Amino acid sequence: MTNYWIRWVALFCVFTLSGCSLLEVKIDSQTTPLTxxxxxxxxxxxxxxxxxFAQVEQTADMMALSYSEDDTFNQSHLLLWKINASEGLQGAAYQVAPxxxxxxxxxxxxxxxxxFESGAGQALFAQDDALMASKQLSMEMDQLAKGVLKGSAFQSTQAFVVQFAQENxxxxxxxxxxxxxxxxxxxxxxxxxEAVATLGTMPEALGDVSDKLSLVSEQTPKxxxxxxxxxxxxxxxxxAELTATLQSIQESSQSFQDFVENNPEYMRNLAEQMAIELQPLVDDIDTKTNDKLSQLSIERQALEKMVEKERIELISMIERERKAIAVIVSNERERFTQDIDQMSQDIVTLAIEKLIELIKSVLLYFVLFILTIFFAPLGLxxxxxxxxxxxx
Structure with a gap:
């Protein structure tokens, strides 16, 4: 039976994909790892x-022993506790974002x-086993969170959790x-x-999927x-009636499997007929894809021409600006040279004038000195x- 199914699926894939040469299967590999x-x-x-899961199940089973099997009310609520606690925590714990x-x-x-402590379930059961188990799980969850959240992060998050649980x-x-x-x-x-920055690397993502599949295989039957x-x-x-119903469903499934296994010719004809029916759709997809690719090619060429034109204009503009800047720099350099020359001449002229004044002063003081040396004693x-x- 398995071989016939494989042939049918392979034949269907061949006919479906034969007319579409552009169909690709890509796996987006996330390369950013989780911290x-x-x-x-x-x-x-x-x-x-x-x-x-284990503690809730064990506690509920122990509590069930204290009630009669005919106690529909308590037995039903214990089953509901196991079912809803298990399904609720599955949705909470097995999320993508850690x-x-x-x-x-x-x-x-x-x-x-x-x-169980102060809400609607306070008087649901005669024993307090459910409350004790819940408190124990809450304390263990506190310790877990304290291990992964450090310092103020743990305190602020715990305060939020307590407040949210009280409000909801x-x-x-x-x-x-x-x-x-x-x-x-x-x-x-x-x-x-920005909350979910990454799904992790491919091994981490596969590990996440593996955990969820393992959860399904373990908890779903329970x-x-x-x-x-x-x-x-x-x-x-x-x-007995429930068992008979389940057995009937199983027999119907087995009958269908026997039909598929014992009618390979029918399955082949079905696959061929499906391929014939789907071929026009595949051809239409192929035609539309080619049209879109042709249009995309024309638009790409137009874009390349526009980019080339803009590039040439940009180069010309840069060249013009470069020449203009060169002229401005040359003029400014010439003016600066002239200013330096004029300043040098002014400095030399000023220095000579000051030197002449200094020489005149020195000569005057020298004459006065001579007069003082020679004529002062004579006069005295x-x-x-x-x-x-x-x-x-």
């Missing part, structure tokens, strides 16, 4: 999610604690989740468009089983002699 903090945040949040997963998981744990409590056991990450972005003045038990518990359908002697003769 070490983001990787730790994602890993620890998802580890907590696994612990959360910080979004951390914030929403943290808020979810606080909301569940408030629900669970109203019933359905645990309808209110996303908190966008509100956290607003409270920290972070643009929502959740489906709990939902089936809840349906059987709250309906008139007995366990004459004066003293005349004075002496007068007294005599």
């Amino acid at each position: 070490k903090q983001e990787l730790n945040m994602r890993l620890m949040t998802r580890e907590f999610a696994q612990q959360f 910080m979004a997963g951390l914030i929403d998981t943290w808020v979810f744990s606080y909301q569940m604690t408030k629900f 409590p669970f109203s019933d056991i359905s645990f309808t989740r209110t996303p908190a990450y966008r509100k956290w972005l607003e409270s920290n003045d972070i643009n929502g468009d 959740v489906m089983t709990w939902k089936a038990q809840l349906l059987a518990l709250n309906s008139s359908l007995s366990g 002697g004459y004066y003293l002699g005349k004075r002496a003769s007068t007294k005599a």
Whole structure:
């Protein structure tokens, strides 16, 4: 049967893609890796999610033992707790952005604690096992967040989580989740468009997908089983009837598989007919693609001509500006040279004038010095002699 399916799919792909030579499959590889903090945040949040699932399931199963199997009310609410807690935390923890997963998981744990402590679920069960388990999970989530958020970041985020959980409590056991990450972005003045900067490298993205597939393979069968038990518990359908219904569905599926396996000729004819029916569509796509490529080629040529013209004009303008600047620089240099020459001449003239004045002053002082040296003693002697003769 598998071989026939492979042939059918291959034949369909060949006929579908044969007329379109431009169809390409590209994988956009994100090369920006997540930071070490983001990787730790994602890993620890998802580890907590696994612990959360296990503890809620274990606590609910232990509580179920204290109620009678015919106690539809309590047994149903225990199943609803397991179902809604599991599905709610899956949506919170397994998000693309590690910080979004951390914030929403943290808020979810606080909301569940408030629900059993002082909210609508306070009197839902006779025991307080659900409350104790919720408190334990909240404390462990606090420790987890403290390990990945340091200092003031942890304190401010914890304050936001507590306030958001109080403002958005669970109203019933359905645990309808209110996303908190966008509100956290607003409270920290972070643009929502810039919140998810990267999805990580290809191995990191594949690891994220692997985690989600692993979650589906582990939790989905459990959740489906709990939902089936809840349906059987709250309906008139007995366990035997439910088993018979599931068996009927399985038999119908098996019959279809047998039909496909035992009618290869029919499947081949179906594939050929589909290829014939789809060929005009493929041809039309191919024709339109060629037309668009031709138009794109014409526009590209026109753009190249326009760019070339603009480039030539730009070069001419730059050359003209260069010549104009060269003329201006030459004129300014000539003027500067003339100014320097004139200034030099003025300085020389001034220096000569000052030198002449200095020489004149020196000669004058020299003459006065000579007169003082030679005539001052003679005059003084004459004066003293005349004075002496007068007294005599």
